[in-house]
Amino acid sequence: MSSSAAGLTRQWTTWGPVVAAVGLAFGWGRDLPGFAVGLIAVCLFAAVLAAVHHAEVVAHRVGEPYGSLVLAVAVTVIEVGLIVTLMAGGGDKVATYARDTVFAAVMITCNGIVGLSLLVAALRNRVAVFNAEGSGGALATVCTLATMTLVLPTFTTSHSGPEFSPAQLAFAAVASLCLYGVFVAVQTVRHRDYFLPVPRPAAADGNLAESEDEHAEPPTARETWISLGLLVLALVAVVGNAKLVSPTIENGVESAGLPNAVVGVVIALMVLLPETLAAVRAARRDRMQTSMNLAYGSAIASIGLTIPSIALASIWLSGPLVLGLGALHMVLLVLTAAVSALTVVPGRATLLQGGVHLSIFAAFVFLSFSP
Numbered sequence: 001m002s003s004s005a006a007g008l009t010r011q012w013t014t015w016g017p018v019v020a021a022v023g024l025a026f027g028w029g030r031d032l033p034g035f036a037v038g039l040i041a042v043c044l045f046a047a048v049l050a051a052v053h054h055a056e057v058v059a060h061r062v063g064e065p066y067g068s069l070v071l072a073v074a075v076t077v078i079e080v081g082l083i084v085t086l087m088a089g090g091g092d093k094v095a096t097y098a099r100d101t102v103f104a105a106v107m108i109t110c111n112g113i114v115g116l117s118l119l120v121a122a123l124r125n126r127v128a129v130f131n132a133e134g135s136g137g138a139l140a141t142v143c144t145l146a147t148m149t150l151v152l153p154t155f156t157t158s159h160s161g162p163e164f165s166p167a168q169l170a171f172a173a174v175a176s177l178c179l180y181g182v183f184v185a186v187q188t189v190r191h192r193d194y195f196l197p198v199p200r201p202a203a204a205d206g207n208l209a210e211s212e213d214e215h216a217e218p219p220t221a222r223e224t225w226i227s228l229g230l231l232v233l234a235l236v237a238v239v240g241n242a243k244l245v246s247p248t249i250e251n252g253v254e255s256a257g258l259p260n261a262v263v264g265v266v267i268a269l270m271v272l273l274p275e276t277l278a279a280v281r282a283a284r285r286d287r288m289q290t291s292m293n294l295a296y297g298s299a300i301a302s303i304g305l306t307i308p309s310i311a312l313a314s315i316w317l318s319g320p321l322v323l324g325l326g327a328l329h330m331v332l333l334v335l336t337a338a339v340s341a342l343t344v345v346p347g348r349a350t351l352l353q354g355g356v357h358l359s360i361f362a363a364f365v366f367l368s369f370s371p
Contacts, residue, residue: 013050020047020055020237027244044241049273050272051234057227080309093321098310100264107364109295115357117283119293122351124277130289132347138296141183143337154324162324173311180304197287242270265368267303
């Protein structure tokens with residue numbers, strides 16, 4: 001990249017989050033007309049692109065897997081705030097928002113992000129290579145968290161309907177938080193090497209090929225702190241602006257006669273845009289393990305942080321909290337777990353695996369609109 005292009009990138013990634021935050025401040029709490037919603041949507045997209053840039057700057061400084069963890073946790077923490085804000089009104093209409101958003105996040109990350117990343121990596125390198133040990137452990141954590149929090153409520157008998165009793169919700173919250181803590185400890189300390197990108201042997205001399213990131217100079221501490229601050233600001237703007245456009249989405253869904261779960265799907269798609277773009281860019285650079293870290297790490301954080309937060313917030317939030325999935329979504333979850341296991345175990349994947357995951361994701365999106 002030329003110096004002028006790099007300077008232009010730094011300028012718009014610096015001002016993009018600021019402009020998006022200003023738009024959020026002016027639009028918050030107001031009934032926005034159509035053109036204002038359009039401007040907010042543009043600000044949201046600019047904040048997403050800026051978030052990806054600053055996340056990569058921070059990741060380059062701290063290295064993997066910490067860089068993926070920073071983006072996953074930052075997005076999820078703010079996503080929790082969005083869900084709680086949407087549920088603050090109470091009532092039966094918002095009772096399933098947490099379930100719909102969390103399940104959509106799982107399907108988007110495990111099928112959409114993984115499938116798209118595998119497709120991009122396989123198109124460029126024929127075979128996508130990653131660590132089966134780290135990705136397999138992350139997948140097992142995702143499946144366990146999803147089953148404990150989204151499947152078991154449908155079958156428990158202490159409370160009527162697909163809901164946990166207060167004691168069961170407390171147990172699920174504590175168990176989710178503990179499992180998330182164990183995963184982070186394994187990812188960052190005890191078995192950090194399982195989550196590092198797999199170097200690919202060069203074809204000519206057998207030496208390990210190095211990626212572009214390994215040759216580039218890491219950013220300074222000052223640049224890293226600036227990017228970290230702008231990353232947080234961009235993510236706040238992403239989720240806040242998503243909240244501003246959500247009434248338009250809800251009205252559109254209601255006018256079209258679509259299921260209420262579509263709202264959760266659309267919100268999850270918007271919130272997970274930074275991770276999606278970052279994962280695809282990592283796959284293009286032959287760093288498929290980074291893409292896996294982003295995808296599964298986001299799913300784990302989405303459940304492991306959201307459910308405890310919602311459980312705590314339910315103390316003062318009015319209305320029911322429906323977490324249990326229906327039969328259709330359970331089938332998709334089981335299919336996702338089985339196919340993901342077959343993808344991860346070999347540590348290598350081709351276009352076929354990417355296409356299979358994207359097919360499951362397409363089925364999820366279509367059935368959300370037409371159950």
